Amino acid sequence: MIKRRIIDSFWNILTYLFSSVGIIVLLLIFIFVFSNGASTLSWKLITSDYNQTTYVLSYKDNYDGGNFEYKCKDDEYFSSYWGIAFTDTVNTEGVDSVIISYIDDHSPLLNGLLGVGNDNYHHLQVNQYVTTALLVGEEGNIISCPARKGAESMAAGFNRGVSIMTLNLVDGGGGIRGSLIATLYLILFTLILVLPLGIAAAIYLSIYAKDNWLTHLLKSLIDMSSGVPSIIFGLVGLLLFVPMFNALVGSEGYSILAGALTMTIMLLPIVISTTKEAIDVIPKKIISGSLALGASQTQTTFKIILPNAVPGILTSTLLAIGRIIGESAAIIFVMGTQVQDHVLPNRGGTTLATHIYNLMGLENPNYKLASAIAIVILMSVLILNILVKLIGYRLNKFGRKH
Amino acid sequence: MEKIFEIKNVNLYYGEKHALKDINLDIYKKKVTAFIGPSGCGKSTLLRCLDRMNDLIDNCKVEGSIKYNDKELNQYDTLTLRSNVGMVFQSPNPFPMSIFDNIAYGPRCHGIKNRKALEEIVISSLKKAALYDEVKDNLKGSALALSGGQQQRLCIARCIAMKPDVILMDEPTSALDPIATLKIEELINELKKDFTIVIVTHNMQQATRVSDYTAFFMLGEIIEYNTTNELFKNPHNKKTEDYITGRFG
Amino acid sequence: MKQTNLQTSAKRLNGKKISDMIWYRTFQIITFLCASVIIVIIAFILIKGLSPFFQTYTIDGNEYRVNLGEFLIGTTWFRHPNHYGIGYIIVNTIYCVLLCLVLAVPMAIFSALFITRIAPKPISKVLQLIIELLSSIPSIIFGLVGMGYITQGVKYVASWFGVQTAGGLSTLSVVLVLAFMIYPTITMLSITAINAVSKDIINGSLALGASKTQTNFKVVLGAAKNGIFAGIILGVGRALGEATAISLVSGNRGSGPTFSLFDTTNTLTTTILKGFQDTTGLDYDIRFSVGVVLILLIVAINIILNAVKRRVGAKL
Missing domain, CATH: 1.20.5 (Single alpha-helices involved in coiled-coils or other helix-helix interfaces)
Structure with a gap:
């Protein structure tokens, strides 16, 4: 007996050990992603461009100086001469920078800065980064204010200068707005394509198709494509859809539309099978009831079957969205890895997932930004999963699968 | 006659429900005792107390004393108890393994590894269960390929392989056809030479055919307990008489 | 009217x-x-x-056509000139997937057993949620964590053995990332399979005096093995097709094959992915050839595994 207990305990301990792996892995992922990304994640990140715009500006005239007043917050340094305040901050790459935190309404800098080399007046905005500034003092001396010296020294330097030779501004950078919009476009276009096609096929297979070898063949063929790895879909998309959209819409290469088509053929099996399950669950007697009342098959389909299959259709939609958000390999091939700030359906771009891939491929992989994006993806996936579960519990009128 | 089980003042509760009420009963060694009565009256519940299979059910509370060989049941280690008190279930439950492995399972779990020893055990158990002749050429075949009656005899053989003192049978023939039922009843008559048998049955005639003692249960109580002959010829309690004459079922 | x-x-x-x-x-x-x-x-x-x-391709004025035999058995993958050999890549791919199974399958089966048969109900529910969550995490995030944590870990472990690694990019990293990715898949299917084992059999085993642990390992797993195997087949499919996550941790080896855990490696999928941005002509087309080999490999392995499944199932 004791020997039995010892052996049993041994196996039990092994079981406990191996099971904790799952938790450990999840913890690893969350810790990494949150520790690196949480600090970077912000509303600004979500709404700014990825690529930075650099402005080189100047204020050529001598300025007599206003006597601006401003109550500085902590870390803010104010130049009363020009009516502008600076703050030390950390940019999206984690580098110490100086940012414009306040501009007085009467400050000459608000609309008075002229672009060097062109005739455009620049509208100065809060939250633009100053990388460096060269001012001219009263005696004609040059005052240099690089960002690395900090906001305090910059404000002091501004106070001594009467005109600005060059002011280097950087706007935006490290934002994921482009990727976010591209992802949403991709989801929209894919759903527009895959839902009607998938539901139509599910209806045919559940209701109209006769039980013969042809139907079995059709079902097998559709199932088979769910075993194909996504990278192959990427290759096919590259081969078929990219040239197709080149001809149709005039894009030169990658495009979101091609991506939508690729995701469509990838997601058809799952939409079809989930919808089919939802239709199969509807009791045959309800369908018979409708037909017995003289409704045509079409009327029955649209009035009885589809409305009752809505939970399944919703589920497949959510599953599809989840797959789209997470897909990377196929999209790289048809949408490219160039992050776009101005997203158009006939141009390529990155989705959130491929943006991460892009960041990892840089010389210095940007873990912080990638982790921030990962947080967005994880949260979306989590919410989608919860929604699927809720639909499963609440809306299933005809009995649950589990 | 020697008593192998002494059941005194046993009350059993499934949560709020009082399923067994003040049970007092003695089971005699190497005899066949039958529990009869209408559905849901506690027969199987009491049977499951005897090998502590009720321990596996949440919310089940047992009060009172059950002694096996003069020692309280809960003083026994469950693994030892169950190797001495075996159980055959209502619908046959062979493991998805070969016939040989099914029967060797119990002994293997208790440490017998020697190939020859296992073979001896398997063959003798199959013979005692009257199944050997039908399967001797195919011991490696799947147990699930046997007919219902054969599967039940396999389960009995599997039970016998543990060399228990007691075999508990919970309606063992209710899922079988009449011929298979007959075979099992003949088997029981043979087995009682070596084993104590307690059998729960829905079928009164089966009780008269195989058992030495019969207890009549109703709504969780024992209404009457006597030798089978006495109980069926001269029932002392009116309810017993009504049941065995078929006035209610 | x-x-x-x-x-x-x-x-x-x-x-x-x-x-x-x-x-x-x-x-x-x-x-x-x-x-x-x-x-x-x-x-x-x-x-x-x-x-x-x-088809013949003209590169730098020279004509090339890839020899099928050399392609299949070759041990190097170079662009200039035409030295495309996929043989070693196939070996590396199968090696990585095998190792990852060695890790993932025991973890998955034990976890499934724990969740369904051993853990108390509340813990079991929480664990199941965790596993479901894990299985829906996109692979790119596994790649991200792989590059961040796992490669560092491998680098550290390699230094114990005194071995140099290419910044942690190694076979071991690939194996670990793959194992973590397919572990939830196999676990979830095993949970379904174990839950489907009939209570009668479990009671039968307990009634014979077997302990809970013996019952779990001998009877429950035995009865669930078909479902568990189906989960393994699904996991293998996922591992073979994984591209982006592995390409971040594999190191992309130019020649091979290699069986050392700390060497860089590559797989069929990473080969298709690597350097994809600026390719033309032969280098571009050859990726499709790799794609063909990938599909054939997946089909072949599926057939083999399904045949094994039938034999294992039939032995009962």
């Missing part, structure tokens, strides 16, 4: 019949389209993938 009713009835009926016909045909055509997707995929990949072997 009656006649009008009949007439309108007839018209309506005809209208219904026509619309029925139209919809029927529409649905049917769409279904055929959906079913033809797989055929189109295979056809196009085959056509493009076979072209390096039957």
Whole structure:
């Protein structure tokens, strides 16, 4: 007996050990992603461009100086001469920078800065980064204010200068707005394509198709494509859809539309099978009831079957969205890895997932930004999963699968 | 006659429900005792107390004393108890393994590894269960390929392989056809030479055919307990008489 | 009165019949389209993938055509000039997947056993949620964490053995990332399989005096093995097809094969992915050939595994 207990305990301990792996892995992922990304994640990140715009500006005239007043917050340094305040901050790459935190309404800098080399007046905005500034003092001396010296020294330097030779501004950078919009476009276009096609096929297979070898063949063929790895879909998309959209819409290469088509053929099996399950669950007697009342098959389909299959259709939609958000390999091939700030359906771009891939491929992989994006993806996936579960519990009128 | 089980003042509760009420009963060694009565009256519940299979059910509370060989049941280690008190279930439950492995399972779990020893055990158990002749050429075949009656005899053989003192049978023939039922009843008559048998049955005639003692249960109580002959010829309690004459079922 | 009713009835009926016909045909055509997707995929990949072997390419003024034999057995993958050998990549791929199974399968089976048979209900529910969550995490995030944590870890461990690694990019990293990725898949299917084992058999084993642990390992796992194997097959499919996550931690080896855990490696999928941005001509087409080999490998392994599954299932 004791020997039995010892052996049993041994196996039990092994079981406990191996099971904790799952938790450990999840913890690893969350810790990494949150520790690196949480600090970077912000509303600004979500709404700014990825690529930075650099402005080189100047204020050529001598300025007599206003006597601006401003109550500085902590870390803010104010130049009363020009009516502008600076703050030390950390940019999206984690580098110490100086940012414009306040501009007085009467400050000459608000609309008075002229672009060097062109005739455009620049509208100065809060939250633009100053990388460096060269001012001219009263005696004609040059005052240099690089960002690395900090906001305090910059404000002091501004106070001594009467005109600005060059002011280097950087706007935006490290934002994921482009990727976010591209992802949403991709989801929209894919759903527009895959839902009607998938539901139509599910209806045919559940209701109209006769039980013969042809139907079995059709079902097998559709199932088979769910075993194909996504990278192959990427290759096919590259081969078929990219040239197709080149001809149709005039894009030169990658495009979101091609991506939508690729995701469509990838997601058809799952939409079809989930919808089919939802239709199969509807009791045959309800369908018979409708037909017995003289409704045509079409009327029955649209009035009885589809409305009752809505939970399944919703589920497949959510599953599809989840797959789209997470897909990377196929999209790289048809949408490219160039992050776009101005997203158009006939141009390529990155989705959130491929943006991460892009960041990892840089010389210095940007873990912080990638982790921030990962947080967005994880949260979306989590919410989608919860929604699927809720639909499963609440809306299933005809009995649950589990 | 020697008593192998002494059941005194046993009350059993499934949560709020009082399923067994003040049970007092003695089971005699190497005899066949039958529990009869209408559905849901506690027969199987009491049977499951005897090998502590009720321990596996949440919310089940047992009060009172059950002694096996003069020692309280809960003083026994469950693994030892169950190797001495075996159980055959209502619908046959062979493991998805070969016939040989099914029967060797119990002994293997208790440490017998020697190939020859296992073979001896398997063959003798199959013979005692009257199944050997039908399967001797195919011991490696799947147990699930046997007919219902054969599967039940396999389960009995599997039970016998543990060399228990007691075999508990919970309606063992209710899922079988009449011929298979007959075979099992003949088997029981043979087995009682070596084993104590307690059998729960829905079928009164089966009780008269195989058992030495019969207890009549109703709504969780024992209404009457006597030798089978006495109980069926001269029932002392009116309810017993009504049941065995078929006035209610 | 009656006649009008009949007439309108007839018209309506005809209208219904026509619309029925139209919809029927529409649905049917769409279904055929959906079913033809797989055929189109295979056809196009085959056509493009076979072209390096039957077509000559002009690179830098020289003509090249890839020799099929050298391609299949070759041990190097270079772009200039034409030194494309996929043999070693196939070996590396199978090696990585095998190792990852060695890790993932025991973890998954034990976890499934724990969740369904051993853990108390509340813990079991929480664990199951965790596993479900894990299985829906996109692979790119596994790649991200792989690059961040796992490569560092491997670098550290390698230094114990005194071995140099390419910044942690190694076979071991690939194996770990793959194992973590397919572990939830196998676990979830095993949980379903174990839950489906009939209570009768479990009670039968307990009634014979077997302990809970013995019952779990001998009877429950035995009865669930078909479902567990199906989970393994699914996991293998996922591992073979994984591209982006592995390409971040593999290091992309140019020659091989390699069996050392700390060497860089590559797989069929990373080969397709690598350097994809600026390729033309032969280098571009050859990726489709790799795609063909990948599909063939997946089909072959599926057939083998399914045959094994049938034999294991039949032995009962």
